[in-house]
Amino acid sequence: MTTELIQAPRGAGAPAAGAPAERRRVVGLACRNCGRPEPLGPAYVCPACLGPLEVAYDRDLVRATASREAIEARPAGLWRYLEFLPLDTPPARGLAVGSSPLVAADRRGRALGVERLWVKDDTRNPSLSFKDRAVAIAAATASEFGIDTLACASTGNLAGATAAAAAALGIPAYVFIPADLEPAKVDHALAYGATVVPIEGTYDDVNRLCLEVVDETGWGFVNVNLRPFYAEGSKTLAFEVAEGLGWRSPDVIVAPIASGALFTKVARGFAELADAGLIERRPIRFVGAQPAGCAPVATAWASGATVVEPVRAPDTFVRSLAIGNPADGRYALEVARSSGGSIESIDDTRTAAAIRELAALEGIFAETAGGVTIGAVEAARRRGVIRDGDEVVALVTGNGLKTPDARLLGIDPAAPARAGQPGLAPPIPPRLAAFEAWLEGASS
Numbered sequence: 001m002t003t004e005l006i007q008a009p010r011g012a013g014a015p016a017a018g019a020p021a022e023r024r025r026v027v028g029l030a031c032r033n034c035g036r037p038e039p040l041g042p043a044y045v046c047p048a049c050l051g052p053l054e055v056a057y058d059r060d061l062v063r064a065t066a067s068r069e070a071i072e073a074r075p076a077g078l079w080r081y082l083e084f085l086p087l088d089t090p091p092a093r094g095l096a097v098g099s100s101p102l103v104a105a106d107r108r109g110r111a112l113g114v115e116r117l118w119v120k121d122d123t124r125n126p127s128l129s130f131k132d133r134a135v136a137i138a139a140a141t142a143s144e145f146g147i148d149t150l151a152c153a154s155t156g157n158l159a160g161a162t163a164a165a166a167a168a169l170g171i172p173a174y175v176f177i178p179a180d181l182e183p184a185k186v187d188h189a190l191a192y193g194a195t196v197v198p199i200e201g202t203y204d205d206v207n208r209l210c211l212e213v214v215d216e217t218g219w220g221f222v223n224v225n226l227r228p229f230y231a232e233g234s235k236t237l238a239f240e241v242a243e244g245l246g247w248r249s250p251d252v253i254v255a256p257i258a259s260g261a262l263f264t265k266v267a268r269g270f271a272e273l274a275d276a277g278l279i280e281r282r283p284i285r286f287v288g289a290q291p292a293g294c295a296p297v298a299t300a301w302a303s304g305a306t307v308v309e310p311v312r313a314p315d316t317f318v319r320s321l322a323i324g325n326p327a328d329g330r331y332a333l334e335v336a337r338s339s340g341g342s343i344e345s346i347d348d349t350r351t352a353a354a355i356r357e358l359a360a361l362e363g364i365f366a367e368t369a370g371g372v373t374i375g376a377v378e379a380a381r382r383r384g385v386i387r388d389g390d391e392v393v394a395l396v397t398g399n400g401l402k403t404p405d406a407r408l409l410g411i412d413p414a415a416p417a418r419a420g421q422p423g424l425a426p427p428i429p430p431r432l433a434a435f436e437a438w439l440e441g442a443s444s
Ligand SMILES: Cc1ncc(COP(=O)(O)O)c(C=O)c1O
Pocket: 129, 130, 131, 155, 156, 157, 158, 256, 257, 258, 259, 260, 261, 262, 263, 320, 321, 367, 369, 370, 397, 398
């Protein structure tokens, strides 16, 4: 299997006559910038122009083989979209990732002036974030390449996802993180048995170090040398949204941006479904969401710049999106601009309020990236990018239990708690009368 993959032919050549079975969907890697083909393998940078490498498919073969019926007949999980993913068969081992609920968030939507709001609730993956999707593809590909150690540079959620995937495969994981990450995220990775490597510095410092470590060790860094495969995982959010809506696309997608991989690949996912004839090709406006304290792509969007200027010192409690120098920032900018979308920058107090409101109105507890995304729905509605009657899907990508203190920002932690307010009231004795008195006080 491994040799076969590595020796896959370059370019989307036609199959030998009479031998369609030998034709491969995945034909190699290709540079996103200059189009140069590269052989399939753990590689991520174009030797000609240093642009990012991506998986290249035989599009005709995908169109000929993908169908709604085949997908619907398969078990739940992200492998049901196999024709659009870089593996020939689903892996024999791995976590159950994907098929998360698409929730009609009517109450939250009405409060924002958005009549038709859906929340894609990706708080429920095995390690409680959408990163399980990206890691599922990277880990399965790593196995095919014979790589036996997983690693990553993480802003938090990827650490848990990589650690969990490695545990499920029975291989070691090394996760590199900024040393001052939220304790719940660090603990989560440790719980799966990963080696956590805390680095003094920002995520961008961590990432730079990992570029060197990858050359030194040959480990499978899911978001470095396995990045072309990792990035494909985010397309499955688009596939699930389209299938969940009855095989069609919404008017607007709202999604968080850190490196920009998720945002750009969700756009790609919808385009691939339309190319394959599984959905009608309709315009979708893509709205990106960044925290104000680390918003390099939103800043470029607002100023009309074509270059994304890095943020050297991110200052936000949205640690999961605190990437100052986003690898796919330029492409995310293009997606927002060319689709008539926007990139919104949301301050932390608003993000905390959005976390509380989504939890209280819809029963979905998001981590900080989800708060930024719901904040961006509101901002894009105010800006007019979301219009009357639009159908909007917000991608809520991580679970609030990973950032348990975030929802309290902007409210007085010392204030006595009442029903409907955050925080915990002082304990009461286990007697009905005490409870009744407490309820009386809480509702007054
Ligand atoms: C919960 C969550 N949502 C969204 C993102 C953004 O992902 P990307 O780096 O693909 O833009 C991250 C990145 O870490 C994340 O942790």
